[in-house]
Amino acid sequence: MFPILPTIFEDSGAIDFTGTRAVLEYILAAGADGIVFPGLASEYDMLSTDERLQMTVKLGEWIAGRVPxxxxxxxxxxxxxxxxxxAGAKAGAVASMVLTPHRHAKNRQAMADYFAAIHEASGIPVMLQNAPAPMGVGLAVDEVAWLAEQVPGIRYVKEETQPSGQRITQLSERAGDALDAVFGGAGARYVIDELVRGAKGTMPACEVTEVHVAMLKCFADGDIDGARTLFERSLPLLSVQAVFRWRLTKAVLKRRGLIASDHVRAPGPALDAFDQSEVDALLARIADLVPLDRVPGATAA
Structure with missing residues (x-):
């Protein structure tokens, strides 16, 4: 379980480092196996180069080797x-996650050279993030497998092009030893199917990390029914998250007392009064799993 750490902002739009660290500590206290930053759920394309580099340094200091x-x-x-x-390698990162670049969508060799250059520059393995358009390219399975075979530095894939379950099965069979692991994404909305098909984990948004951690533990322990129960109970909220993305994540984090502002920079639909009431209703139904008034690690050190 490697949640995506969101970038928390103040109402002014400036990065709230205290709030971001509070969310990080919550994720770790909830039992996550690692952290990913920045991803799509971090509004990475809304951050300046200096902001990304500054956050990378801070994450290295904050995490201090506790998790990958x-x-x-x-x-x-x-x-x-x-x-x-x-910068990630200098901060202690174990891998870099990189979206398939649009500029090389029709040129396999150019894409291979792109990933090879990133690996060579950093010295850490690459996780190819195969997201669908418009975020990524949505490469075919054979293309992803070919890249893994051609670029030894690509050791991982985060597969988010649908149907992700089928693609994870096909990629695991096609790439073989060229990959160490394939992860799922897409907000963990297909996580059980992905795990059954051989995914080694998932990288969702972070607002219900303890539920996802418990879900994966049940699955690893052979309690598939228990994992499915947790999946089914969390899915209605994740369906709302599929529409509102980072706005839903921050709305929940604010209700949990982790952040002061749910400000976002990225464009997209906002939650209106009816949506806010629906979020309250959905959270009330899983209050035993996601308490709003007692959050482990809510106070940043």
Missing amino acids: LVIGASSADPELAMQFAR
């Missing part, structure tokens, strides 16, 4: 992608 860090190095500019990956 996967640094998001996606950028339309390959030089920046290499810079982000190098």
Whole structure:
């Protein structure tokens, strides 16, 4: 379980480092196996280069080796992608997660060279994030497998192009030893199917981390029914998250007392009064799993 750490902002739009660290400590206290930053759920494309580099340094200091860090190095500019990956390696990251670049969508070799350059620049493994358009390219399974075979530095894939379960099965069979692990994503909305098919984990948004941690533990312990029960109970909230993305994540984190502001920079639909009431109703139904008034690690050190 490697949740995506969101970037928390003040009402002014400036980064709230205290709030971001509070969310990080909550994720770790909830039992996550690692942290990913920045990802799509971090509003990474709304952060300046300096902000991303500053956050990378701070995460290295805050995490201090407690869990693995996967640094998001996606950028339309390959030089920046290499810079982000190098900064991640310096901060102790174990891998860089990189979206498939649109500029090389029709050129396999150019894409292979792009990923190879990022690996060479940083010295840490690459996790190829295969997200669908418009965020990524949505490569075919054979293309992803070919890249893994051609670029030894690609050791992981985060598969988010649908149907993700089928693609994880096919990719595991096709790539073989060229990959160490395939992870699921898409907010953990398909996590049980992905795990059954051989995914080694998932990288969802973080607002219900303890539920996802418990779900994966049940699955690992052979309690598939228990894992499915947790999945079914969390799915209505995750369905809302599929529409409102980071706004839903921050709305829940604010209700949990972790952040002071639910400000977002990224465009997208806002929660209106009816949506807010629906979120309250959905959270009330899983209050035993996601308490709003007692959150482990809510106070940042």
